[in-house]
Amino acid sequence: MGLSAEYYLDQLATESARLREVAELGLDAPVPSCPGWTVDTVVSHVAQVYLHKVEVLRLGALPKPWPPEGIDERDTLELYDEAALAIVAALTQAGTTQQTWTFNPRDSTSGFWYRRMALETVVHRVDAELAHDVVTPIAAELALDGIDELLFPSLGGPWWDESWTKHPIDATVRITAEGRSWTVRADATSVTVLQGAEGDADAEIFGDPGAVYLWLFGRTSDDAVGFTGSEDVVREFRGRLSEATQ
Structure with a gap:
């Protein structure tokens, strides 16, 4: 985990709120950075990523089967609001040292997911902003950390x-x-x-x-x-x- 847990949670809250704000501009807008996707697809994807990681933290392993039956039939914004609250609660409850599944061979702690969820959100926030031509900057500290994680x-x-x-x-x-x-x-x-x-x-x-x-x-x-x-x-x-x- 490159930055502090508090920083990641703050960025997760800020970026997820911005994504929700941009979603209100229209869910049907096509996303140029993700051909074939709309803003609805982006928001639904992020919601499902959040809920998947809630289960990863709860189980300490990959949830199987996934996704849950009927999740694709949920109202997109309702599901997103529920998931955004749930991931913050799950991370806060887990803290940063709980052992769990990750895809990082050097880090099998819940701290990995603090970082990953903040960075997952910022990239998809930009996707939604690109769809409406309202792109806003990424915090330099978070972007540098994102480069590090991407590499x-x-x-x-x-x-x-x-x-x-x-x-x-x-x-x-x-x-x-x-x-x-x-x-x-x-x-x-x-x-x-x-x-x-x-x-x-x-x-x-x-x-x-x-x-x-x-x-x-x-x-x-x-x-x-x-x-x-x-x-x-x-x-x-x-x-x-x-x-x-x-």
Whole structure:
């Protein structure tokens, strides 16, 4: 867990309230960052993610079966309001040290879900805002933490042993935002993420923390950030990221 539990809960409350506010602008609006989705899809997805993690925290394991029968028939905003309250209550009750299922091989505590739920919410808040062209900034501290989490465990976790990637990049990529850097070494079967800017890189992506975070998540265009080095490496790296965040 990169930041404090209190910070994550505060961001979760702020971002979930903003998502709810934007949803009131219209659930039928198409979401350009998620082709085929509407704002209704985004809000329903986030609600179900919240409720799933409530069960993960309750059980300490993945709930099976999932999703519950009839959940897709619920009123979207009613379900979202219920879920937003439930996830905050579940996290607060669990604290940060309870053992539970996560997808981070280095962290099997409930603290992982404080971070993940705050960051899940901010990305989908932006999705809803993009649908209505009302995008607001991401807090720099949260965006930097989001970059860190996206690079590990989402990208740098143990996912590539079977060489299933369609983007078998063999290069070193550097990510830099607000004086902080990450160095990513990727090949067809592994991704290693190091803190800092030691050594040479084949390409570098840099810019404002929020812009870099959204670019890494495929939520903004190339002109929102800066690049140096190989364009082919940047393109393949972006493809590898898309596989890791589907």
